[in-house]
Amino acid sequence: MTDSPPDPDARADTRAGPGRGLTTSTPRWVKVFGIIALVLILLVVVMLLIGGGSHGPGRHTPSGDAGGRTPPTSVTEGHTPPDGHRR
């Protein structure tokens, strides 16, 4: 949604005030965002480790051949994917 092409930063990030000078540093919201992202990534990694690595792309493959969940044989033998939904 990158509407109204502009230069919004011309005012804000070049604030020249007493003892301030030209501010071209990383905005606070980006730093906060980065910290939250880092915490979430660590949380996911810890959850994956606790779960014994049973999550990930391999888990999403029906055959489970990438080290993930293997569906019961009775299920895999008879399962025919619905038409038009295969890649």
Place this chain on the structure above:
Amino acid sequence: MTPRVRKFALTAHVISSVGWLGAIAVFLALSVAGLTIRDAQMVRAAYLAMELTAWSVLVPLALASLLSGLVQSLGTPWGLFQHYWVLVKLLLTMLATIVLLMYTQTISYTAGLAAESADLRELRNPSPALHAGAALLVLLVTTTLAVYKPRGRTPYGWRKQHEQAVSQP
């Protein structure tokens, strides 16, 4: 881009992005229904509907949102890597699209179980609700970024601005 093309591209981006958000809300409702409803037929129907929603609505809208977002940023002075909010939005949209494309395999597998009258205990799984909840959160963040456009140029953005200022005295 001419103003007319830019308006058209923006409209396409808003429709696909907001549509994607709405489709995830529907998917979340279906996944919660799959976990909580007692009627076995309704539970199976919910998981089958989840697969249909994923392939026919979620994936097309996600790709359309990503593509139209790229067109919007590259076709306007905002650029793709010049402003933090555009960059963060791009990364989040890419992340959500990649996870969705990977997760469609799980959705199809679960729908296959539902179609074959598998045990409901095997069918019921909190994973779709968790993924949908996380996706909803990510898209709420991207929508908020798009509306508020928080200030902040990347180092690359500052260099580009400086180059433009030098070339246009």
